[in-house]
Amino acid sequence: MLGGESKERAIHSSKLLYLLLITSISLNLYSFSSLLPFSSTPEPGWTAPASTEAEAVAAIQCSGHGRAYVDGIYVGGVPVCECNTCYGGSDCSEISPDCPADADSGDPLFLEPYWMREAAGSAVVVAGWHRMSYRINNDAAAISAELVKQIRRLHSAVGNAITDGRFILFGAGSTQLLNAAVHALSPDDPLSPPAKVLASVPYYPVYEMGTTFFNDRENRWGGTTSTWANKSDSSAAGEFIEFVTSPNNPDGSLKRPVLNVSSVITDHAYFWPHFTEIPAPGDEDLMVFTLSKLSGHAGSRFGWALVKDKKVYDKMSKYIMLNLFSVSRDTQLRALKLIKVIVDGSKVGGKDIFEFGYSTMNDRWRRLNDVVSKSNRFSLQSLSPQFCTYFQTIRDPSPAYAWLKCEREEDEDCAASLKAEGIMSRGGATYKTDGRYARLSLIKTQDDFEQLLQHMVALVSKEGGAQVI
Amino acid sequence: MLGGESKERAIHSSKLLYLLLITSISLNLYSFSSLLPFSSTPEPGWTAPASTEAEAVAAIQCSGHGRAYVDGIYVGGVPVCECNTCYGGSDCSEISPDCPADADSGDPLFLEPYWMREAAGSAVVVAGWHRMSYRINNDAAAISAELVKQIRRLHSAVGNAITDGRFILFGAGSTQLLNAAVHALSPDDPLSPPAKVLASVPYYPVYEMGTTFFNDRENRWGGTTSTWANKSDSSAAGEFIEFVTSPNNPDGSLKRPVLNVSSVITDHAYFWPHFTEIPAPGDEDLMVFTLSKLSGHAGSRFGWALVKDKKVYDKMSKYIMLNLFSVSRDTQLRALKLIKVIVDGSKVGGKDIFEFGYSTMNDRWRRLNDVVSKSNRFSLQSLSPQFCTYFQTIRDPSPAYAWLKCEREEDEDCAASLKAEGIMSRGGATYKTDGRYARLSLIKTQDDFEQLLQHMVALVSKEGGAQVI
Numbered sequence: 001m002l003g004g005e006s007k008e009r010a011i012h013s014s015k016l017l018y019l020l021l022i023t024s025i026s027l028n029l030y031s032f033s034s035l036l037p038f039s040s041t042p043e044p045g046w047t048a049p050a051s052t053e054a055e056a057v058a059a060i061q062c063s064g065h066g067r068a069y070v071d072g073i074y075v076g077g078v079p080v081c082e083c084n085t086c087y088g089g090s091d092c093s094e095i096s097p098d099c100p101a102d103a104d105s106g107d108p109l110f111l112e113p114y115w116m117r118e119a120a121g122s123a124v125v126v127a128g129w130h131r132m133s134y135r136i137n138n139d140a141a142a143i144s145a146e147l148v149k150q151i152r153r154l155h156s157a158v159g160n161a162i163t164d165g166r167f168i169l170f171g172a173g174s175t176q177l178l179n180a181a182v183h184a185l186s187p188d189d190p191l192s193p194p195a196k197v198l199a200s201v202p203y204y205p206v207y208e209m210g211t212t213f214f215n216d217r218e219n220r221w222g223g224t225t226s227t228w229a230n231k232s233d234s235s236a237a238g239e240f241i242e243f244v245t246s247p248n249n250p251d252g253s254l255k256r257p258v259l260n261v262s263s264v265i266t267d268h269a270y271f272w273p274h275f276t277e278i279p280a281p282g283d284e285d286l287m288v289f290t291l292s293k294l295s296g297h298a299g300s301r302f303g304w305a306l307v308k309d310k311k312v313y314d315k316m317s318k319y320i321m322l323n324l325f326s327v328s329r330d331t332q333l334r335a336l337k338l339i340k341v342i343v344d345g346s347k348v349g350g351k352d353i354f355e356f357g358y359s360t361m362n363d364r365w366r367r368l369n370d371v372v373s374k375s376n377r378f379s380l381q382s383l384s385p386q387f388c389t390y391f392q393t394i395r396d397p398s399p400a401y402a403w404l405k406c407e408r409e410e411d412e413d414c415a416a417s418l419k420a421e422g423i424m425s426r427g428g429a430t431y432k433t434d435g436r437y438a439r440l441s442l443i444k445t446q447d448d449f450e451q452l453l454q455h456m457v458a459l460v461s462k463e464g465g466a467q468v469i
Numbered sequence: 470m471l472g473g474e475s476k477e478r479a480i481h482s483s484k485l486l487y488l489l490l491i492t493s494i495s496l497n498l499y500s501f502s503s504l505l506p507f508s509s510t511p512e513p514g515w516t517a518p519a520s521t522e523a524e525a526v527a528a529i530q531c532s533g534h535g536r537a538y539v540d541g542i543y544v545g546g547v548p549v550c551e552c553n554t555c556y557g558g559s560d561c562s563e564i565s566p567d568c569p570a571d572a573d574s575g576d577p578l579f580l581e582p583y584w585m586r587e588a589a590g591s592a593v594v595v596a597g598w599h600r601m602s603y604r605i606n607n608d609a610a611a612i613s614a615e616l617v618k619q620i621r622r623l624h625s626a627v628g629n630a631i632t633d634g635r636f637i638l639f640g641a642g643s644t645q646l647l648n649a650a651v652h653a654l655s656p657d658d659p660l661s662p663p664a665k666v667l668a669s670v671p672y673y674p675v676y677e678m679g680t681t682f683f684n685d686r687e688n689r690w691g692g693t694t695s696t697w698a699n700k701s702d703s704s705a706a707g708e709f710i711e712f713v714t715s716p717n718n719p720d721g722s723l724k725r726p727v728l729n730v731s732s733v734i735t736d737h738a739y740f741w742p743h744f745t746e747i748p749a750p751g752d753e754d755l756m757v758f759t760l761s762k763l764s765g766h767a768g769s770r771f772g773w774a775l776v777k778d779k780k781v782y783d784k785m786s787k788y789i790m791l792n793l794f795s796v797s798r799d800t801q802l803r804a805l806k807l808i809k810v811i812v813d814g815s816k817v818g819g820k821d822i823f824e825f826g827y828s829t830m831n832d833r834w835r836r837l838n839d840v841v842s843k844s845n846r847f848s849l850q851s852l853s854p855q856f857c858t859y860f861q862t863i864r865d866p867s868p869a870y871a872w873l874k875c876e877r878e879e880d881e882d883c884a885a886s887l888k889a890e891g892i893m894s895r896g897g898a899t900y901k902t903d904g905r906y907a908r909l910s911l912i913k914t915q916d917d918f919e920q921l922l923q924h925m926v927a928l929v930s931k932e933g934g935a936q937v938i
Contacts, residue, residue, distance in 0.1 A: 041527065041528060041530070041585075042527055042585055042586075042588030042589070043588070043589070044524060044528070045524075045589075046524065046527070046588035046589040046592060047516075047519075047520040047523050047524055047589075047592050047594075048520070048589070049589050049590065049592070050516075050520075050592040050593055050594045051516040051517070051519075051520050051594055053594070054516050054594035054596060055513060055514075055515065055516055058510065058511055058515070058596060059510060059513070061510070067598070069599060069600055070593070070594075070596075070599075070802065071600075071613055071615050071616070071801065071802050071805050072615070073614055073615060074615070082606060085607075105603065105604075106603075107602050107603050107604065108601070109601060109602060111601070112598050112601055115596075115597035115598040115601070116510075116511055116597070116598050117511075118597055119511030119512065119515035119596065119597055119598075120511070120512070120514075120515040120516075120517070120518050121518065121597075122596075122597025122598075123515060123516050123518070123519040123594055123595065123596055123597055124519055124539070124594070124595050125516075125519045125520055125522070125523035125539075125592055125593070125594050125595075126592065126593050126594075126595060126799075126803055127523060127527060127539075127584075127588065127591075127592055128584035128585070128587055128588055128590075128591025128592055128806075128807070128810075129536070129581050129584040129585050129588075129591075130538060130539075130768075131538055131540075131768040132577070132578060132580070132581055132584070132765050132766050132767060132768050132769075133576050133578060133767060133768055134574065134575075134576050134761075134767045134768065135574075135576065136768075137551060138554075142768065144540055145542055146540050146541070146542060146543070147540070171793075172641050172770075172792075172793040172797065173793045173794055175791070175792070175793060175794060176792055176793050179791075179792065183683075206791070209791055210791045213787065213788070213791050214652075214683070214685065214791070215685050215686045215687055216683065216684050216685065216686070217684045217685070217686050218684055292603075296601050297601050298601060298602060298603045298794075299599075299600040299601050299602055299603065299605075299611065299795075299797070299798035300601075300797050300798060300799055301641075301793050301794065301795065301796070301797040301798075302797070318682065319682070322644070322648075322675070322678055322679045322682050322683070323641075323644070323645055323648065323792065324640075324641040324642045324644060324645050324770050324793075325642055325644060325767075325770065326768075326770065327770070328641065328768070328769050328770040328771070328797050328799065328800045329768035329769060329770075330595075330769055330797065330799040330800045330802075330803045331797045331799045331800060332540065333539065333540050333799075334595055334799045336540050337597075338597070341597075
C-alpha cells in the first residue's frame with residue numbers, strides 16, 4: 001500500500017503520462033493529417049498566420065500620413081510606409097517643402113478613415129481554396145447571388161435606384177461596363193452605319209477615349225450632344241448613344257438626356273448621399289454604378305449595371321464574358337463584405353458611411369467656398385441646398401469636385417495658371433469645354449485637401465495683399 | 470479588526486471591484502476610440518471576427534464532395550454546401566443516379582486539395598482599407614512590385630520563361646491580355662487593311678470568338694494558318710497575327726508558329742510541369758500566362774504577359790487601362806500570396822505544387838489510357854515520355870485534356886456519341902477540326918474524373934461484352 005505522498009505522486013505521474021500520451025497522439029494525428037493529400041477540412045487555427053501578419057502590418061506607425069500594406073515592399077522584414085502626397089521619411093513624418101497640392105485625380109481616399117474605424121467589421125479572410133472555379137453554382141457568369149441581394153438592399157436603403165425588373169450585371173469597374181454598354185447598344189446589322197456616341201459638355205473624357213481606342217466597327221465617337229440637338233435631320237443621321245452622367249463629373253449637377261434618343265447610358269457613379277441630394281430613385285433603362293465612389297474602393301475594380309432590356313443585358317454579358325469571363329471572386333467577396341457593412345450601418349448613428357461621407361465632403365466644400373468667395377480671380381459652380389430623400393432634410397451641397405473658373409482675362413488656361421501656383425488640377429479642355437475652367441478633386445485624402453486649401457488661401461491672399469483666413 | 474473569512478471576502482471584493490474598474494476603463498477606452506473618426510491604427514484583435522467566420526465556414530462538413538464558402542447562400546445562419554457535380558443533399562452525401570459525367574469545361578479544380586492542405590500558408594486577410602486607391606505608389610498602372618518580383622522568381626524556379634528584358638503586364642485573366650495583344654499588334658494606320666488573326670487547328674475557340682465579337686476596325690479573324698501557309702503571295706495579303714498555344718489546348722502538344730510572320734502571340738497557359746515537360750524556358754516575344762492553370766484559381770481572374778517590345782507593351786497597357794484601369798488589388802494580393810507559397814514550396818518534398826499537380830494529372834492520364842487502350846472504338850492522342858528540365862528526369866505524359874478520337878465509321882460526331890452515353894465533352898467542331906475528335910477535361914475535381922472513368926469503363930466494356938476493369 002502506498003503512503004499519502006507517494007499516492008499523490010503516482011496520481012500526478014499517471015496524469016502527466018496521460019497528458020503526454022494525448023499530446024503525442026494529437027501531434028501524430030496532426031502530422032498524419034498534414035500528410036493526407038485530400039483532407040477536406042483544414043486544421044483549426046489555419047487563419048492565425050494571416051491574422052497575425054495583417055495585424056502586425058496594420059500596427060506599423062506612419063504618422064497618420066500614410067499606411068503600410070501586407071503586399072508592400074519589404075525592407076528589413078517589414079513593409080515600408082506608403083506616404084500621402086508631400087509626406088516622406090520612413091514613418092511619413094517629413095513634409096516636403098514647396099510640394100505642389102495635387103487635386104488632379106478622383107481618387108476617393110476621403111473614405112479611408114471610415115474603413116480604418118470599421119476595421120473589425122470590414123475585414124475578410126480569403127481561404128486558399130476560396131472559389132477556385134470559373135463558375136458559381138454552375139453558372140458561368142459567376143455572379144454571387146448574395147452580392148446581388150445586398151446590392152438590391154443597398155439601393156432600397158439609399159433610395160437611389162429602382163432595381164425591380166432590372167437585370168444586374170457585374171464588371172471589373174464601371175468603365176468596363178460603360179464600354180460593354182456602348183457595344184451592346186450599337187447596331188447588330190453590319191450594314192447599318194455605326195452608332196454615334198455622344199455626351200454633353202463638360203464630360204468625363206474616358207467615354208470618348210474608350211470609344212475611340214477600341215475602334216469598334218459598330219460605333220464611333222460622335223462629339224457633343226449640342227452638335228445634334230438643334231439639327232432637325234438628326235433622326236436621319238443613324239443611331240445615337242448618349243452618355244448622361246448624373247451627378248455630372250466634373251460639375252456635380254444632376255443631368256438628364258439632351259437628345260430624344262432611345263439609347264442612353266446613365267452613369268450614376270456619384271449618385272450617393274456623399275456627393276448629392278437624392279431627389280428620387282434612378283429609374284433609367286441602363287444605369288451604371290461603381291464601388292469606387294460608394295465605398296471608396298477604387299482599387300478593387302468593381303461596378304454593376306442595372307439593365308431593363310434583356311437583349312441589351314445579354315449582349316453586355318457576352319462582352320464581359322469574352323473580356324474576362326467574370327469578375328474576380330476575390331473582388332466579389334470583398335464587395336459583399338463592404339456593402340453589407342454599409343447597408344447594416346446605414347442610418348445607424350456613427351455607423352452610417354453616408355453621414356461620414358457627407359459631413360467630410362460638405363466640410364471641404366464649405367471651407368473651399370469660404371476662401372474662393374473672398375476672391376475676384378476665381379469662382380466656383382453654384383450649387384444650392386436641396387431636399388434629400390435619404391437624409392429626409394434639406395442638405396447643403398457636398399460635391400466630389402470643385403469646378404473652378406478663372407475670371408481674369410489673362411487666365412485663359414486656368415489649369416496652367418493654377419499649376420504655376422503649385423496646384424495640380426484638370427483643365428476645362430480635358431472636359432471638352434472652356435479652358436477657363438478647371439476641376440479640383442475634393443475626394444482625396446485629408447492631407448491632399450488641406451494642401452489644396454493652403455495653396456488656395458495663399459493664392460487668394462495675394463489678390464488683396466492680405467491673409468484671407 | 471476583521472476575522473479571517475471576512476478579510477478574505479474583503480480582499481475578494483476589492484479584487485472584483487478592481488477587475489470591474491479595469492474592465493470598465495477598457496470598455497470606455499474602447500468606446501471612446503471607436504468614436505474617434507481618424508484613428509489611424511485599428512484596435513488589436515480586429516481580424517478576429519473575420520477569422521472566426523472563415524474557420525467556422527471551413528469546418529462545415531460537405532462529405533468530401535463539396536465545400537461551403539463565406540459568401541455562399543445562407544440558410545439557417547450558415548452557408549449551404551456547394552456540391553460537386555452529381556452530388557446533392559445538405560451535406561453533399563447523396564449521389565444522383567444516372568448522372569452524366571461532365572468532362573466539358575477546363576475548370577482546374579484538381580488543385581483544390583493542395584490549397585486545403587496548405588490552408589495556413591495560403592490564407593490572406595484583406596483589411597477594410599486595403600489599397601483603396603486607383604494607384605500603387607503613385608503609379609496608375611497599379612502593378613504590385615512585390616508580385617512582379619514573385620512572378621520573375623516563379624519563372625526562374627520553374628524554368629519555363631525568360632523574364633529578363635521583358636515588360637510585365639497584368640490582366641484580369643489571360644483572355645483579356647490576349648485581346649489586348651491582338652489590338653496592340655494590329656496596324657495603327659487607319660489606311661492599312663485590317664490584320665488577319667489566325668490559329669492552327671485544333672485551336673481554342675475563344676481566340677476567334679473574341680476577335681469577331683469585339684469587331685475592331687484594325688483586325689479581323691482570318692481563319693486557320695493552313696489557309697495561308699502554302700500561299701506564295703501571303704506577304705501581299707497584309708499583316709497577320711498568329712496565335713500559338715503551347716502546349717496546345719485541346720491536344721497537349723508543344724507548338725511553334727506555322728507562318729513566318731512577325732506578330733505571334735504565344736499562349737503559355739498550360740506551360741507548367743503539371744501538364745507538360747519543360748524542355749527549355751519560353752523565349753518568345755509576347756508570352757501570356759494565367760494563374761488559372763498554374764495554381765488552379767480560375768475564379769480569381771489573373772493573368773500576366775511578358776512583352777519584349779516597348780511599343781506593343783505600351784499599347785497593351787493602354788488597352789488594360791481603358792478597359793478596367795488596373796487589375797483588382799484584392800486579386801493581386803491573393804495572387805501574391807499563392808505564388809509565394811508555390812515558389813517557396815517548389816522542390817520541397819510534399820510542398821511542391823508541381824509534384825502534386827503532375828502526380829494527379831499523370832495518374833488520371835494513366836488510368837484513362839488503360840481503359841481506352843482496351844477499346845477499338847476510341848483512341849487517345851499519342852504522347853511520349855520526355856525529359857523535363859524542372860523535374861530533371863524523363864517524365865510520363867500528364868496532359869490537361871484527353872483528345873479522344875471516335876474510330877467507328879458511324880461516330881462522325883464523337884461528342885454526340887459520347888453524350889448519348891452520358892459523357893459531356895467538347896466536340897472537334899468547337900476546335901475547328903474533325904467531329905470525330907472530342908476533348909475530355911481531366912483537370913476538374915476528383916469526383917468529376919472518377920465519374921468520367923466509370924462511364925468510359927462501362928462504354929468500353931460494352932464493346933467486348935465484358936468488364937475491362
